[in-house]
Amino acid sequence: MWTHASWQGRFLSSRLPAGERLRSYAGWCNAVEGNTTFYATPSRGTVESWARQTYPDFRFVLKLPKPITHERRLTGVEQDLHPFLDAIEPLGPRVHALWVQLPGSFGPLDLALLSGFLRGLPRAHRYAVEVRHRAFFEDERSARLLEKVLAEANAEWVPFDTTFFFAQPPTTDAEREGWARKPRMPRRVRALTDRPVVRYMGRDDAEATAGSWGPWVDTVTAWLREGRSPTFFLHTPGNREAPALARRFHDEVRARLPELEPLPEPPADEEPLTLF
Template sequence: MALIKTGCPIWTHEQWFGSLFPANTVKEQSLGTYARHFNSVEGNTSFYHIPDKKTIRRWAEQVPNDFCFTFKFHRSISHDKKLLNIKDDLHLVLKRMALLEDKLGCLILQLPASFNPSQLGTLTHFIQLLPKNFRYAIEVRHLGFFDKSDNEKAFNQLLLENNINRVIMDTRALFACPANGDKVIEDAHRKKPRVPTNVIATSDTPLVRFVGHPVIQTNKPFYTPWIHKTKQWLDEGKSPYLFFHMANTVDAPWLAEAFFNDFKQLYPDTLIPSIILPKTHNNQLDFFGA
């Protein structure tokens, strides 16, 4: 069984029918079809809506036993209440996610950019409320957590002491692409955090969110260091989570495929996910009209 868990930020997209999925795939079966290619997903749906029991059980039934969902805490906890007075919200989220049993990977707490180092005590209290039988990852976006100061050291130490992942966000490839009036790229530049890529494993399941350049081939120099780092983590006995994003989301599966193809070339004897996809419907080389 591959120790790497990998996937995309969603498991279905209307443009995947006829490309990633067979054209006759029923929408309700798209999760099961997605799970033939990937063994995890960064489920953003729970950030906006806490799924009901029936939905969660249906999801769990559609994927194989080695598949792990990686869901986010609901925004009411992280953004609306800013980790204060959230015991009831937290109890509900954890109770629902527990229904996934062994198919639950990490739970991600994505904090807003306004959450700053002065609120580290609030985060510490929140962590104390978390049961130990789940894996967690925390993503920060305030630059005060990236400045190599005592604030950043205190944050990293808090995560290390509690075996919680610091989400590693790599948006360098995305921001290497000028928008040039492209609305999709402009929107991605506006929404994705432009923060330093801080490579640190604060738990045994390091979690990377790689946001790619729209031309898949252009990503190679950006993701190749992650191949070497992932191999190092595997050699250290860690089990990394790698999630691949694109500005348009549509091409994210093929970015993941390119990454693992190159991984296999560099480390042919390493057990990694085998991702073999249909050819993408986009001509990546013609993105700029070349």
């Protein structure tokens, strides 16, 4: 998620080849969702380049490959899991969490599979699980059973908050596409570990998005005061202004907690940024 065409020359240096643009992104934000790993396990050389382009406390939240979570549904996955874990080894502590995104069909009756899978994973990594089955959000017993499975593995529950995105009909082509593809997920603000991970979906209207995230500013601030280390990922349908919006969110949290470290300064050789 660091090579959007609309970011080139604005958030990403136009002087860098595609394989080096993570370096520019890391000057804007200190964490990234590793969505590409869902579609293919990267080569070790590629991962080594990611490590070279980021500082040691940069956070990667890497999605497990699709064959593991969606095709084999967490069973008999060794032939895909071990090559993936070997490939990401050069990132070392930059791997903040491995992200287990499960399909919408993975429901309460499948929790035994999830439990066994999490128990078999190496303890060298932390894990964060995203579920999309409605029962986990609408049935208290199902939610508690999932929380128990996650707690036993010290794994986090990743909320994908799309409530604001679906609150009004779409007004742009990107929003219309998102309405057809994105899951309608409720807001969930309960953290299970000291490393909460949140995914938030805004709109293409940057000001409207910034006006919508107040409850999450409250929650993230409270988590930080409790000694947790949250990671907040902000999306919009086109993601055109996502890095600037992410920094704006961080600034709002930091206004309440001045002791929170600032984000890195963007590279000085970038073109001046027009936010909105």
